[in-house]
Amino acid sequence: MATVSSTTSSLATATFPSSRRFPRYGRRCRVGMAFASAEKGAAAAAAAGVSVTEGEGKLPKLVLTSAHGSEAEIYLYGGCITSWKVAKDKDLLFVRPDAVFNKKKPISGGAPHCFPQFGPGPMQQHGFARNMDWSVAESQSEDGNPIVTLELKDGPYSRSMWDFSFQALYKIILREKSLSTELIITNTDTKPFSFNTALHTYFRASVTAASVKGLKGCKTLNKDPDPKNPLEGKEERDIVTFPGFVDCIYLNAPSEVILDNGLGDTISIQNTNWSDAVLWNPYLQMEACYRDFVCVENAKIGNVQLEPKQSWVAKQILSVA
Numbered sequence: 015m016a017t018v019s020s021t022t023s024s025l026a027t028a029t030f031p032s033s034r035r036f037p038r039y040g041r042r043c044r045v046g047m048a049f050a051s052a053e054k055g056a057a058a059a060a061a062a063g064v065s066v067t068e069g070e071g072k073l074p075k076l077v078l079t080s081a082h083g084s085e086a087e088i089y090l091y092g093g094c095i096t097s098w099k100v101a102k103d104k105d106l107l108f109v110r111p112d113a114v115f116n117k118k119k120p121i122s123g124g125a126p127h128c129f130p131q132f133g134p135g136p137m138q139q140h141g142f143a144r145n146m147d148w149s150v151a152e153s154q155s156e157d158g159n160p161i162v163t164l165e166l167k168d169g170p171y172s173r174s175m176w177d178f179s180f181q182a183l184y185k186i187i188l189r190e191k192s193l194s195t196e197l198i199i200t201n202t203d204t205k206p207f208s209f210n211t212a213l214h215t216y217f218r219a220s221v222t223a224a225s226v227k228g229l230k231g232c233k234t235l236n237k238d239p240d241p242k243n244p245l246e247g248k249e250e251r252d253i254v255t256f257p258g259f260v261d262c263i264y265l266n267a268p269s270e271v272i273l274d275n276g277l278g279d280t281i282s283i284q285n286t287n288w289s290d291a292v293l294w295n296p297y298l299q300m301e302a303c304y305r306d307f308v309c310v311e312n313a314k315i316g317n318v319q320l321e322p323k324q325s326w327v328a329k330q331i332l333s334v335a
């Protein structure tokens with residue numbers, strides 16, 4: 015089970031692994047601090063295995079390259095990790111062929127943020143964090159492992175939907191065989207707020223051969239056929255497959271599930287404090303691409319309530335053997 019699943023968490027109660035718990039191989043090298051724009055940070059970022067490039071649609075894209083051969087790409091628009099490769103030319107993430115990079119829509123693929131609403135709900139589907147420009151708060155490297163921290167704060171766009179002051183910090187660490195993220199949401203307002211959230215990760219897969227292990231026994235909320243009135247149930251299967259349309263929430267999911275992507279990769283999806291999980295494949299609703307991916311999402315479906323100055327923290331580690 016995820017270690018913290020209460021609806022109210024602060025830094026004091028929501029324990030999470032600090033960077034000190036990660037293996038350290040030598041001296042930490044901080045190479046870039048608090049740069050707010052891609053251009054400003056480009057020079058500093060390059061030294062850390064973090065370069066700022068122009069991505070699709072000329073959007074700023076960070077390219078992380080570890081000294082151990084792994085690579086990741088992150089768009090500042092949406093704070094969206096769109097690519098993770100542990101071996102050259104083999105992306106473990108998936109971006110849909112209908113994805114657009116013009117800021118008119120969120121990037122459809124990779125690992126978009128759903129914040130401050132997973133949805134459906136009063137706001138637009140999956141909230142606004144995936145439709146906003148994040149900035150680079152910090153860039154560093156630890157023994158060849160690039161680390162970047164992105165930041166999102168409220169602005170007129172978010173305020174038009176959710177009238178609160180907040181800060182989201184998203185730390186991404188690329189290692190040889192893993193990609194770790196840590197999301198910290200802080201209430202910077204003078205009044206309490208509540209939110210729910212998810213990391214809507216699209217994994218490259220062969221849908222007919224893909225499966226997920228570890229969800230047996232979880233309470234389920236099946237959003238098929240009606241997302242607004244999900245059917246309650248319990249997962250009885252050891253191994254969950256994707257034989258057709260799948261859109262299901264798993265409450266109190268374990269701290270690790272294992273994805274077999276059907277393409278020869280076994281991916282461990284670990285979490286701290288992402289209490290729930292979501293499996294999604296659109297089947298014939300996206301005929302052009304449904305065969306090529308599955309979404310396995312770490313989520314926090316129940317509302318997190320934060321008082322002013324309180325923070326909520328959740329961590330995800332994707333790794334391959």
Ligand SMILES: O=P(O)(O)OC[C@H]1O[C@@H](O)[C@H](O)[C@@H](O)[C@@H]1O
Nearest residue numbers: 122123140214237241261292294
């Ligand atoms: O917004 P996207 O990336 O097209 O994803 C939509 C899907 O996202 C999933 O997380 C939801 O469970 C689905 O209900 C929803 O349809």
